[in-house]
Amino acid sequence: MNVPIKANRQLMSFRYGDQQIAFERVKRPQATSKVLIKVHPDCRVVVSAPEDADNEMVLSAVKKRSRWIYEKLRDFRKQLEHITPRQYISGESHYYLGKQYLLKVIEAPEQAQGVKLLRGKLEVSVKIKSAEKIKTLLADWYKARAKEIFAKRLDAMLEQALWVTDCPPLRILTMQTQWGSCSPNGRITLNPHLVKAPRECIDYVILHELCHIAEHNHSERFYRLMSKVMPKWEKTKERLDGMASSITS
Structure with a gap:
């Protein structure tokens, strides 16, 4: 068995205004009749529901919170607009054990290539600056x-x-x-x-x-x-x- 990055799911959707909003229905592990709705920062909407709940009941519960879901998605989408693809250059932020560290790229043709965690920064030494090489290191x-x-x-x-x-x-x-x-x-x-x-x-x-x-x-x-x-x-x-x-x- 495994811990999925994205849970095994059944895809469903509903309409709010002029938007069709998709969500993932997953089984709620504990015995309960409640439907749990979560909107994640990556704009995934995940609905945990009892296995024996029919889709109409789940959809009804989701629709009751449609405005809240819409507003959370709007807020997270605004945040995502400011996230740019990684370029592997100095100043980027990278995670390690839950903390964010600034990336510092050092071009040093005479030094051995590698990565060190020093003074709150991830220092990457390369002979020639290359995004692919930094990514690999x-x-x-x-x-x-x-x-x-x-x-x-x-x-x-x-x-x-x-x-x-x-x-x-x-x-x-x-x-x-x-x-x-x-x-x-x-x-x-x-x-x-x-x-x-x-x-x-x-x-x-x-x-x-x-x-x-x-x-x-x-x-x-x-x-x-x-x-x-x-x-x-x-x-x-x-x-x-x-x-x-x-x-x-």
Whole structure:
């Protein structure tokens, strides 16, 4: 099983004024009759609803909050207008463990190429300034940090996952749609982009995958186990979801 960057979903939509607004319907994990509506900073509208709720009921609940959804989308779209594609030049902001660091590019033909975290800045040394080379060096640096940090956090989370007898194998792999996954034989795979998120978000994904070693699907037993080892996991998941567009670009 896996922790998706964007949840498995059913696409639905409704009309507000002259706009057709699409939203993703996902299963709400806890037993409740309420419909939960969230508008994310990347302008995704996600509606969590009980599995047995029919689409008409869900659509009715969404329409009641149509004005609020419209206004949130309008505000987030204004913010996105100011986000420009990364150029990998000095002055850009890049995430690491939930904090933003300024990128400083140093052209030094005689120095070894690489990345260092110094005095609150990500310093990248290159022989000749090239966006592709800087991007590659940063990706390699993030993967190296991810390998080290994920291994430490896995060890820490195993203290809570008492059902796991041996430390599972860990793989680092860039994935387009998942933060992490757990294979049937218990191997955990984590996305290196996750190292840009706060430590509690890393712990959440690791615990999610460790829970899958005991419960291989998203059953009620799985969510009970998840809530036992991380009582406020839903808030942490929401925080990670809100950062997705910022830390995977």
